[in-house]
Amino acid sequence: MELFWEILISALLVIGGFFGLVGSFGLVKLPDPMTRLHAPTKAATLGVGAVLIASMIWFGVFKDDLTLHELMITIFLFLTAPISAHFIAKANIFKDWPSDKLPRPHGEGEWAVHQADADTSAEELEEAEEARKG
Amino acid sequence: MIRKLLPHPHLTLLLTVVWLLLANSYTMNSLVFGVIMGLVIPWVTAPYWPDRPVIRRFPKIVEYVLIVLWDIIVSNLVVAKIVLFMPKSKLQPAWVTVPLDLVEPESITVLAGTITMTPGTLTAEIAADGHSLLVHCLHAPDPDGVRDDIKARYERRLKEIFE
Numbered sequence: 001m002e003l004f005w006e007i008l009i010s011a012l013l014v015i016g017g018f019f020g021l022v023g024s025f026g027l028v029k030l031p032d033p034m035t036r037l038h039a040p041t042k043a044a045t046l047g048v049g050a051v052l053i054a055s056m057i058w059f060g061v062f063k064d065d066l067t068l069h070e071l072m073i074t075i076f077l078f079l080t081a082p083i084s085a086h087f088i089a090k091a092n093i094f095k096d097w098p099s100d101k102l103p104r105p106h107g108e109g110e111w112a113v114h115q116a117d118a119d120t121s122a123e124e125l126e127e128a129e130e131a132r133k134g
Numbered sequence: 135m136i137r138k139l140l141p142h143p144h145l146t147l148l149l150t151v152v153w154l155l156l157a158n159s160y161t162m163n164s165l166v167f168g169v170i171m172g173l174v175i176p177w178v179t180a181p182y183w184p185d186r187p188v189i190r191r192f193p194k195i196v197e198y199v200l201i202v203l204w205d206i207i208v209s210n211l212v213v214a215k216i217v218l219f220m221p222k223s224k225l226q227p228a229w230v231t232v233p234l235d236l237v238e239p240e241s242i243t244v245l246a247g248t249i250t251m252t253p254g255t256l257t258a259e260i261a262a263d264g265h266s267l268l269v270h271c272l273h274a275p276d277p278d279g280v281r282d283d284i285k286a287r288y289e290r291r292l293k294e295i296f297e
Contacts, residue, residue, distance in 0.1 A: 019210060019214065025218070026217040029222070031225065034227065035227050038213055038254065038270075038272040039217055041250055041256065042251070045206065045210070046206065069158060072152070078206075078251065081250070082247040082251060083247075085250050086246065089256060089259065102268065105231055106234075106261070107233075108263070111260070111268055114262075115262040
């Protein structure tokens with residue numbers, strides 16, 4: 001039984017290392033900043049996730065000390081990775097993508113980056129309230 | 135009365151569980167403290183977060199989380215394949231506009247995060263009026279298919295959960 005766990009943990013570590021490597025390789029290989037963003041937000045999350053699961057199993061089986069800290073790390077990682085990606089993408093659009101190079105948003109108006117005085121969240125909150133009432 | 139003491143029951147539950155996981159000891163001691171945190175934090179923060187969205191169908195969240203986790207694994211394999219084997223010249227990045235049916239800011243945030251974490255897509259921007267998302271695809275020969283996928287797979291489910 002111990003052998004089974006050892007194989008499982010090793011496999012998870014190898015998977016984690018592999019995806020971490022692919023994520024970094026993607027940063028080098030992909031052609032422009034927007035496509036480069038895809039590599040770390042995806043490949044790296046599974047890489048880190050696999051390593052954390054391996055750590056959880058190792059402590060649970062061989063140390064008799066099951067900790068769920070790793071689960072918290074995974075959850076916080078999944079919560080924060082998209083936010084940093086949004087910010088990098090936003091900065092990149094502001095710098096390199098004028099509105100005539102992008103598809104139009106649905107309906108009137110511009111993308112928030114191109115409309116400096118937009119208060120998206122305030123408008124949304126108002127509409128959500130109206131929808132709730134109506 | 136209950137509403138006043140517990141402005142957000144789901145948040146209370148979540149905070150208690152997170153506290154237990156962080157404290158990493160499953161004793162009466164940390165449970166009591168976790169419940170105290172779960173009661174005090176929503177109560178103190180309630181004035182700063184008016185009009186919170188109400189979660190209508192709780193079990194649907196479990197279904198949603200499982201689908202997203204599965205998609206994250208698949209997306210990692212897909213992106214890894216593209217990074218390793220697809221020549222640069224064959225790559226077809228594309229911008230896609232996703233019109234939104236969701237109106238709550240919280241549910242739009244969840245949708246944007248989900249899109250970023252799943253197959254070859256990344257939320258880059260929201261429209262100034264909050265009615266569409268700008269999504270960047272790593273490799274999309276069929277951009278309209280991507281948009282319909284997002285709407286059918288994630289947005290429909292989020293709408294069931296939140297609205």
